[in-house]
Amino acid sequence: MSLSASGPNSEQIRYWNEQSGPKWVRLETRLDEQIAPLGLAAMQTGGIGAGAKVLDVGCGCGQTSLQLAERVGESGSVLGADISGPMLERAAARAKAVPAANVSFVHADAQTHTFPQGAFDAVFSRFGVMFFADPVAAFANLRRGIADSGGLAFVCWQPLSENPWMSEPMAAIAGLVDLSNTPRPAPGAPGPFSMGDPDRVRAILGDAGYTSIDVDPLRTEVSLGGGGTLDEIVDFALEMGPASAALKASGQDVTQEIRDAVRDALSPHATGKGVRMDAAAWVVAARAR
Template sequence: MPQSAPPNTRQAALWNDVSGKTWVEMQPILDEILAPFERLVVDAGYPGDGSNVLDIGCGAGATTLAMARRVGNDGNCVGLDISQPLVALAMERTKVAGVANASFEVGDAQSYAFKSGYFDAVISRFGVMFFDDPVAAFTNIRKAARRGGKLAFVAWRSPLENDFMTTAVRAAAPFLPPAPAPDPDAPGQFAFADGAKVKRILEASGWASIAVEQANVACRIARRDLMTFVTRLGPVGAALRDVDRATAEKITAVLPAAFAPYVEDDEARFNAACWLVTALA
C-alpha cells in the first residue's frame, strides 16, 4: 500500500536549504527587528513559574530562551522548528548563554509525535503560518497541551497594512516578470492575514476562549543593516538570487530611495501590523 507524502515538504526543503541558511546568517539583524514581538508573545503566553512551554517555529531560539528564563529553573521551554540549520544555531546560542532549561528539536509541528498533555503553554513568533493543513497542525499542537493550557502567537495581518514589508516587492516589480496573484490559503508570511479565518482554524482544531486581537508594533532596524535585510530576505531576496547581474543592479539601485521615507537619522522605523492570537486547550 503506497504511503502518503509527509506534509509541508516544500517548507522543509526551503528552511533546510537557502531560507534556513540565510536566516542563520541574518540572525543578529532579525533578532533586533523582532525583539518587540518576543516580549509580546512571552507576556501573553507565560503560564507561571515552573511551567513547561512549547515554542513552535522557534527559529534561532530567541523566544525559546526568553520563555525559559521567564519560567525559571524549575520549568523548561522546548523549541521546535523544521529547519536543521536554525535549530543547530539555537542549540549553540543556548550553550553559550548557559540556559539549562531550554532545549530544541527538529520537527514539523503538524505531524510531530508530542507527549500528550505535557505543555502548560504553546507560543510562536511568526512560526505558524506555513502549514499545508493548519487545522491538522493546530489539532496536533492542542493535543500536546494540557487541558486549559495556553496558546499565544503572533502572525502578520494583511500586506496592505504592512507597507514596509512590501516596499521592496513594489520597487522591484518593474524589473521582474509579473507575479501570479497570491493564494490567500497557501502557506506563507500573510497566510493568516484574515483574522476570522484564524479563528475558524482554531475552532476547528478544538481550541477554546479564542481571541484574535490587533497588535500594532513599532519596529526599527539600523540604517547600516537595512539594505542587507531587504536584499537577502523575502521575495526580493529570492529574486536577486536568480536574476542576471544587470537586473540585480537595477533592483538594488532603486531600493534605497524606496525605503527613504522610513529612514530617520541612523534607523529605519516602521509599524508592524499583526494579530496577537490567544486561546485555551
Template sequence: MNKIVNADMIEYWNSAAGRKWVRFQSLMDMSLLPFGQGAMDASGVKTGDTVIDVGSGCGDTTFELAQRVGLAGQVLGIDVSKPALAQAQGRAAYKTTRNFKFAQGDAQTHPFDAAAYDLIFSRFGIMFFDDPVAAFHNLWAALKPGGRLAFVCWRPADENEWVRVPCAAAREHLPQSASPVPGAPGPFSFGSADRTRQVLADAGFAGIAIEPYDAPLVADASLDEAVDFLMQIGPVGSAIVQSGMDNGTKARLAADLRKALEPFYTSQGVALGAAAWIVTAHKS
C-alpha cells in the same frame, strides 16, 4: 511510503533560506523583538510552565521563554531548519541555565507528549503548515486541559509598510511577481482573522481572541545594510530568487530600494510600519 507533509517548506527552510536566516539572525531578532514580547505578555507565561516554542528559529524566543518560566519550568524549541537549530545550539552553549532544549521536527506531525504542556507559543512560526487544522490539533493534543496557545502572525501584506515599500520599489524589476494565494502556506497565511478563528476552532481550541498589534519594524543597520537585508529576506528576496535575476538588474533594484528607504531612515536605523495579530486561545 508515508507522505512527508510540509515538504516544500521543509526544503525551503533547510536550503539557502535557512542559511540567510542565520546570517541575519541578530538583525532579525532585534527587529521582531517587540512582537515576540507582546505575544509572551499576552500568553500569561509564568514560573514553572512547560512550553513548546513552535518555529523557534535561532533560539531567541526559546531563551526568553526559558527566562520567564525559570528553573521550575521547561521549554522545547522545535523547528524544521537544521541551519537555524545549529545556530540556536551554538548560542545555547553560552547560557548559564539549561531549562530548555531544541528538536528538529515538524510541529504538524511531531509526536509531542500528550497533555504535557501548559503553553504553546510561536513568534511568526505557525504560518507555513500545509494542513493548519491538523497542525493545530496536534499542538492542542500536547496541551494539558486548560493549557494556553499564544502566537503572533502577520496581518495582510498590504497593511504592512515593511512589505509595501520594498515591493513598490522592486515592481518594475519584477513585473511577473504574483500575489500569494490567500491561505496558502507563507508569511501572510493567517492574515485573515476570520480564517484564523475558524482554523483554531476546527482544531479544538476555545476562547479564541485575536487582537491587532502594530509596531515599527526597526532594522538597526545602515541604509546599504537594510537594502542587502530586504533583498535577501522577505517577499522581495524570495521574488529575486524565483526570477533568476541577473546582477545588473539586482544593482538597479538595489538603487531604487535604497532611494525608497531613505525617508524611513532614523537614528535607530530603518523603521517601517508593521501590522500583526496576537492570537490567544485555550484547550477546554
C-alpha cells in the same frame, strides 16, 4: 539533527533547510532585533510565567526559546521544535553558550510530530505557525500536547498590504524586475501571510478544538534589519521578504538601479535609529479546552 523532507510539509522542510534557514542564520542578529518586540508581546498575552512548561513552535535560531527559558525559570522548561536543521543548530549552540539547562530542542514537524500528551502549559510561536500544509491538523496536533488548563499564544503577520516594511521594497523594484515567475501563493497557502485573515485564524483554531480565541491587532513600528546604515538596510531589504523572493524568481542580479530604487523608497523612513517602518501583526491567544 535530521528530518527527511517527507510528509505533508515536505516542500517547507526543503525550503527551511536549503534556502531560507541558512539565510535566517546569517541574518539572525538583524532579524532578532527587528521582531523581538512582537514575540515579547505574544509571551505577555499568553501569560507565560514561572514554572511553565512551554513548547516553542518553529523556534528557528532560538531567541524566543531563550527568552521563554528566562521567563519560566529553573522550575519550568522550554522545548523548541523546528523543521530547519541549520536554524536548530544555531539555537542549540546559543542555549549551550548561555548556558540554559531548562531548554531543549527537537527537529520535528509540528504538524505531525507526536508530542507528549498534555505535557505543556503553553504552546508559543513567533511567526512559526504560518507554514503548515494543513493548519487545522497542525493546531489539533499541538492541542493534544497542551494540558487541560493550558493555552496557545502566537504572533503572525497581518496581510502584506498592512506591512509597508515588506511591501515598499517590493513596490520599488516592481518596474525593474521581471515578475512573471514571482510566486503568488493562493490565499491561505503556507507562507508568511497565510494567517493574515483574522476570521480564518478563528475558524482554524475553532476547528482544531480551541476555545476563548482572541485575535488582537498589534500595530507597531519596526526597525528594519534591526538598525544600521541606510545602505546596510537596503541590502537587508533585498535579502528578506517579497522583494528577495521576486529577485530570486527572476534570476536577475541586483543592479545599482535596483539598489537605488530601494534606497529611494526607504530613505524617507531613515532616522537616527535606523530605518523605521510600520508593521502589523496579530497576537493570538486561545485556551486548549
